[in-house]
Amino acid sequence: MSETTDLIRDMAEKLFGDACEKPVLAAAENGEFQSALWQEITDAGLAGALLPESAGGSDLAIEDALAALRISASRAAPVPLAETMLAGWLAGSALAVPEGPLAIAPASNGPPLTLKKSSAGWRLEGKAKRVPFARNAAAILVLAESDGANMVARVDPKICTLTQGRNLAMEPRDDVTFDCDLDAGDVAPAGNNVNLETLRAFGAAMRANQIAGALSRALEITLQYANERVQFGKPIAKFQAIQHNLAMLAAHSAAANAAADMAAEAAANGMKLLPIAAAKARCGEAASIGAGIAHQTHGAIGFTREHMLHYITKRLWSWRDEFGKESDWSLVIGRAAAKAGPTRIWSDIVTA
């Protein structure tokens, strides 16, 4: 681990640890965009983590950006940090992006968005479902197809039609209809290795890292609760049944964090598909098991709006489905294995 990585982690721990108190999370659930938090994230250089320095970004290594993202998720930071990082990656050095939170499209599977040359510049058409934070975005970075080529477009959400939606954690997930004219300067060819598959994979790598961070936090607050809550005359953490559940929560959290590391490495290494697929599938499963144990240990208090736990678990339940759920990514792996044939399974695991 490099010194830079340590510095970024320490900075992120401090920033998100201080800034994501319960009132901030509650206000975000009520639909208020957390501008002050976003400003801090921007000032710390994390919003522009994956933008080149020439474009005003901080051009972090992908592993470092994802490490910071994982920490933000451990605090349930209610802001589009993953999406803004992804938008920076999409824009690259080809398109300038405005300051402020950014969104990306498409964020889920569907018919491709299309760009056609027009007299004024370009015409963008299509629908993108459940675009995270579209309503709050200074721009949506769109990956679209034009005569078989991948293009990136910078779109002001005000010229799109938004149907507001949200995920279980009340984070904005808006359906966006694009039917708009863009200037020539708003569109550029997608960068090297930027396509629908790599965009979805990078999104999955981000969600895997967010799940890992949230699970670490679920473990932390569940351990704390089990050590404090007294029943039958002793802290419930002293009961063997509880200890075994907590051991499994810790084991799945550890596995999710190892898988998230694997995804980060693969993202940095040419967006290798199989390790990212494995990581998202593994993290999604850990999210389900971990959230279940965390709630079971907390009892009824953890089921209340008042308690902190749900800010974490509702994100786990949402993120496991976003950018491909376990079955989607397991299918990617299973298809590759079936295609390679049984004698290749092992060597493909080793080289993945």
Add this chain to the structure above:
Amino acid sequence: MTQLTFAPPPPNTEVTEKLRAEVRAFLDVELAHMTPRQRAQSWSGRDPAFSKKMAERGWLGMTWPKKYGGHERSALERYVVLEEMLAAGAPVGAHWIADRQSAPSILRFGTEEQKQFFVPKIARGELFFCIGMSEPDSGSDLAATRTRATAVEGGFKVNGTKVWTSGAHVAHYMILFCRTDAKSDDRHGGVSQFIVDMKTPGIKISPIVDLSHEHHFNEVVFEDMFLPTSALLGNQGDGWKQVTGELAYERSGPDRFLSTFTLLIEGFAMLGEGVDDRAKIALGRIIAHLMTLRRMSRSIAGMLQRGEDPAVHAAIVKELGTSLEQEMVEVLRLIVDAEPDSASSNPYVAVLAHTIMHAPSFSLRGGTREILRGMIARGLGLR
């Protein structure tokens, strides 16, 4: 924050990948005659001639000092050899225990004479070991051991019974865990380890046949067996400390998630090209788990290389790994249309039968699931 994290594993290098290619070429030739059913034995399959061939290649005692016949290679290089052997279903059982834990224990705790006598022979694939830990009244509760070595003129006299001793009937030596001193307030005190020649007078070995009619483990009875003082491994009374270190070696390796790999291969083969998406999802999920476990297990190889204590990490890998192995059976059962039959000429059907009947042991041998969860809980500071 109390978190159990797995540091990134040491990266593959030109050296590890060249080694991997050598191992694969070797296995292509040496295992060509083996059926899937034989490969499914995994590290329970024994073939002393195969062990000898591995030793000739320098693949036993890989990380040990050259001075004792070892090869001074990295923990990751050793890991490469292990995982390639297991993935291919090589019959590594004869030397497995000696290479995995007996020789490392002797190197850590043994006298100079013991190191010089035993370790080079183990590295040459000439000496095989078994583990004398469990007893009729001491399973998970290892500290309840009743086998006793009583000090006599020139050494010890041993009486007691060990059970579930895998390979006692073919091993040359046993590392025996037993009581040497009276029980004290310290439950973990008063126990020691000995290196026992299995030909010593006073040892009686009887087979215990398992539910699949196979003979792997044994009852070993000691009746006034004399051991010279030179048989003591480490300090008298330090047995508990020594054995817990040994168990970390036993729990962290790829043997805890690759012992059913043949079943996965044969399942895929049986489904053939007609494999539907439901099956692909189920099998892809297993591969996702294996990839993650492999990363965690390789991370532990890095911890061993750095001299760190991986006991709790090893417990996590064994618990998650053996759970996956057991679940793999259930997943394949539901997606492949076949009933298990050990005698079948269909490789998948025979491997399935073998694996179903051995799966219960996965979460028993080397520490039960419940003991491991307790260890993880201790690592979390809960006890």
